[in-house]
Amino acid sequence: MATMMVKARQLVHEYIRRDEEGNPIATQAALDHVDIDIEPGSFVAILGHNGSGKSTLAKHLNVLLSPTEGTLWVDGKDTSDMDNLWKIRQNTGMVFQNPDNQIIGSIVEEDVGFGPENIGVPTDEIWQRVEDSLRAVGMLKYRSHSPNKLSGGQKQRVAIAGVVAMQPKCIVLDEPTAMLDPNGRKEVLRTVHELNRKKGVTIILITHYMEEVTDADYIYVMDSGSVVMQGTPREIFSRVESLKAHRMDVPQITLLAHELKQAGLNLPDGILTREELIEALEKLQV
Amino acid sequence: MLRDITIGQYYPTGSVIHRMDPRVKLFGTLVFLISVFAYKGIVGFAIVTLFLAALISISKVPFRYMIKGLRAIMILMLITALFNLFLTPGEVLIQVWKLKITKEGVMSAIRMAIRLTYLILGTSLMTLTTTPNQLTDGLEKALKPLAKIHVPVHEISMMMSIALRFIPILIEETDKIMKAQMARGASFDEGNIIKKAKSLIPLLVPLFVSAFRRANDLAMAMEARCYCGGDGRTKMKPLRYQSLDYQAYAVLILYLALLLALRVVL
Amino acid sequence: MSIILDKVNYIYGQGTAYETYALKDINLEIKDGQFIGVIGHTGSGKSTLIQHLNGLLRATSGTIYYNGEDIYTEGYSMRALRSKVGLVFQYPEHQLFETTILDDVCFGPMNQGLDKNAAQLRAFEALHSVGIPEELFDQSPFDLSGGQKRRVAIAGVLAMKPEVLILDEPTAGLDPKGRDEILDQVAELHAKQHITVILVSHSMEDVAKYVERIIVMNQGSVMYDDTPKNVFRYYKELEQVGLAAPQVTYLMHELQEKGFPVSCDATTVEEAKQEILSVMRS
Incomplete structure (x- = not known):
């Protein structure tokens, strides 16, 4: 069997709260014995409300945090072994929520070049990589622009290009669309799906927008630091009530189908798209 | 308002000046600053003015855009001019x-105003034509010898380039917070100086909080992209002098020599 | 009581080469007690529009009347206007600055000239109305969760007892539950205290669920101004300017095309459900 891109076993992360003198007063488990398996080349979504522990998990994937207990392997490498640190960071790119706070360069292409510079890529190859990555996210014609003049969606695509330029096997996106308008959101999602399809990059999308994950291969739902639900989008969205109990939502069409079903119509579970709902209604009519 | 500050902003036009090595531009700025304070007489003034005008026109940065940067420091200029106007002894x-108000006062006020204006125009010409990254790369390379005596040259230059990148963002943020507090009935221009200073708290606290949050985010983003200091880093745009740069050095040295010679002669 | 905008224009960089109309010939009447949604993509002029309503931006030309008074007449108090027209900016939690939640909410009322006691009374009431429990009042606002911070910030404006409450993207970045909580509380304020509410939003679903009137902004002009039903009839035109109707609206149209005898007026899940059920059962 191929190595899992991400494999977590009983992963625990505890934050220690301290009083004013620095004595520990309480520990809080942000991750509570989490098991996760993500296959290479897949598109996996992690859902959860704010404070559910999903961002803590993201930081573990890039070794910005280390496990308190349990083990996390990224591409077969144990994240608690500090010798693996740079290799893992290079292999798993991170894209964060706030587009302004992750762009380091004052020119688009210089920002994209920042990562390759850090890992010691030769100059000529940096240029090649910068060009390829900007093309991959559709931002090549903005290469000499200042990031400040770009829209939110464009900035986020530059951030993605900055990660792509490091040629990672896996990209973790921590609520990349939370601060964007609907058009920006679409741009970013289209870009990420394309990277997954065309370049085979494993995508781990952390979000609380349900509409963004209907195309994912697999979904994990987190609450209070634990994985509380997992499955394909269809499996997850057929459990409307449990999702609501975890402060989550379902896409509008799924909700409508669910309510119609409860009102007595004989519809299948987990309807995700308008086409599916129409088809199901047509069958009923005959 | 605050957005009019053009210092630290890059204005891409792809001109000859934009393409020059940042070290040349740093040296050029230094030369120009010296010349602004060293020129003598109307001929010297004319040369400095011509030189500046030539640079601006070569840079292709619209003059109107450069002037915008001056507005923000108008008050500073007025104060300096007033001091000169009233405090210079001489023919009443x-x-x-x-x-x-003395004749000498008027003259020195005018001179001071011109010098300050040129100074700002000269330095903003550098920041308008050089990306902050190039600028700090230039500084880093120019100051490299200091690294031998354990001056953290790379860290300093990285800090500078980040600071420059975030200036426009923080300015915009200041604007936003001011408006938000004004919507809650705050006013920033009423009362005496103590009251005014106090009225800044609702602006400054959120601004600091946000700056720290951004710094935290940025540090994490840099780490995630494998940043670990200057060792082992390669450069996307390594600095290498082109023939253009040597020509520029020659022009700069000629210009300075000419002005200094004039000073001796006149 | 109402706000009237009469031929309002707002021009950026007037007299320069960059002259652009951020608002172009806006004529609107905002009646007392309405619940209005303002939609438009980024840069459509919606943020500029709402900043005119409380005098943070001044129209280049045209007049704005608040309760019949021209707010641009000499001596009209903008400060008084701002306490009547409360504006909650995007990410309002970024404006919190005091050491305790209660003090922060008191900031607005104190600026209105109330004494400490009266201000605290207002703050109590406002914090209650956004569902912040009393035991948190003495805590630092910086220790709260994102959703709570935002509600405290909204309370900071509510404590000024505005007659009109404008919220710019109040749910940006919140999770689904946090979003529903805030919008439900706003709807309750509107219902119980009869405050006029103007909700600026990107989410058509949210707007359709709560408001009675939608103003669609595009390139600085009002494109549509009508009930949700009537506005979302133009779903094709909305798409052309980078907007969209709620998912259920599309569904109803598609069902109709497939020969289902449904009407296309539904804009919320509840309306769509009733419509489909009535058709399927007959």
Whole structure:
């Protein structure tokens, strides 16, 4: 069997709260014995409300945090072994929520070049990589622009290009669309799906927008630091009530189908798209 | 308002000046600053003015855009000019009560205003034509010898380039917070100086909080992209002198020599 | 009581080469007690529009009347206007600055000239109305969760007892539950205290669920101004300017095309459900 891109076993992360003198007063488990398996080349979504522990998990994937207990392997490498640190960071790119706070360069292409510079890529190859990555996210014609003049969606695509330029096997996106308008959101999602399809990059999308994950291969739902639900989008969205109990939502069409079903119509579970709902209604009519 | 500050902003036009090595531009700025304070007489003034005008026109940065940067420091200029106007002893032109305006005062006020204006135009020309990253790369390379005596040259230059990148963002943020507090009935221009200072708290606290949050985010983003200091880093745009740069050095040295010679002669 | 905008224009960089109309010939009447949604993509002029309503931006030309008074007449108090027209900016939690939640909410009322006691009374009431429990009042606002911070910030404006409450993207970045909580509380304020509410939003679903009137902004002009039903009839035109109707609206149209005898007026899940059920059962 191929190595899992991400494999977590009983992963625990505890934050220690301290009083004013620095004595520990309480520990809080942000991750509570989490098991996760993500296959290479897949598109996996992690859902959860704010404070559910999903961002803590993201930081573990890039070794910005280390496990308190349990083990996390990224591409077969144990994240608690500090010798693996740079290799893992290079292999798993991170894209964060706030587009302004992750762009380091004052020119688009210089920002994209920042990562390759850090890992010691030769100059000529940096240029090649910068060009390829900007093309991959559709931002090549903005290469000499200042990031400040770009829209939110464009900035986020530059951030993605900055990660792509490091040629990672896996990209973790921590609520990349939370601060964007609907058009920006679409741009970013289209870009990420394309990277997954065309370049085979494993995508781990952390979000609380349900509409963004209907195309994912697999979904994990987190609450209070634990994985509380997992499955394909269809499996997850057929459990409307449990999702609501975890402060989550379902896409509008799924909700409508669910309510119609409860009102007595004989519809299948987990309807995700308008086409599916129409088809199901047509069958009923005959 | 605050957005009019053009210092630290890059204005891409792809001109010859934009393409020059940042070290040349740093040296050029230094030369120009010296010349602004060293010129003598109307001929010297003319040369400095011509030189500046030539640079601006070569840079293709619209003059109107450069002027915008001056507006923000108008007050500073006015104060300096007033000090000069009233406090320079000499031949009295007008006297109102105890305040004397002297002929020398008028002259030195004008000179001071011109010098300050040129100074700002000269330095903003550098920041307008050089990306902050190039600028700090230039500084880093120019100051490299200092690294031998354990001056953290790379860290300093990285800090500078980040600071420059975030200036426009923080300015915009200041604007936003001011408006948000004004919507809650705050006013920033009423009362005496103590009251005014106090009214800044609702602006400054959120601004600091946000700056720290951004710094935290940025540090994490940099780490995630494998940043670990200057060792082992390669450069996307390594600095290498082109023939253009040597020509520019020659022009700069000629210009400075000419001005200094004029000073001796006149 | 109402706000009237009469031929309002707002021009950026007037007299320069960059002259652009951020608002172009806006004529609107905002009646007392309405619940209005303002939609438009980024740069459509919606943020500029709402900043005119409380005098943070001044129209280049045209007049704005608040309760019949021209707010641009000499001596009209903008400060008084701002306490009547409360504006909650995007990410309002970024404006919190005091050491305790209660003090922060008191900031607005104190600026209105109330004494400490009266201000605290207002703050109590406002914090209650956004569902912040009393035991948190003495805590630092910086220790709260994102959703709570935002509600405290909204309370900071509510404590000024505005007659009109404008919220710019109040749910940006919140999770689904946090979003529903805030919008439900706003709807309750509107219902119980009869405050006029103007909700600026990107989410058509949210707007359709709560408001009675939608103003669609595009390139600085009002494109549509009508009930949700009537506005979302133009779903094709909305798409052309980078907007969209709620998912259920599309569904109803598609069902109709497939020969289902449904009407296309539904804009919320509840309306769509009733419509489909009535058709399927007959």
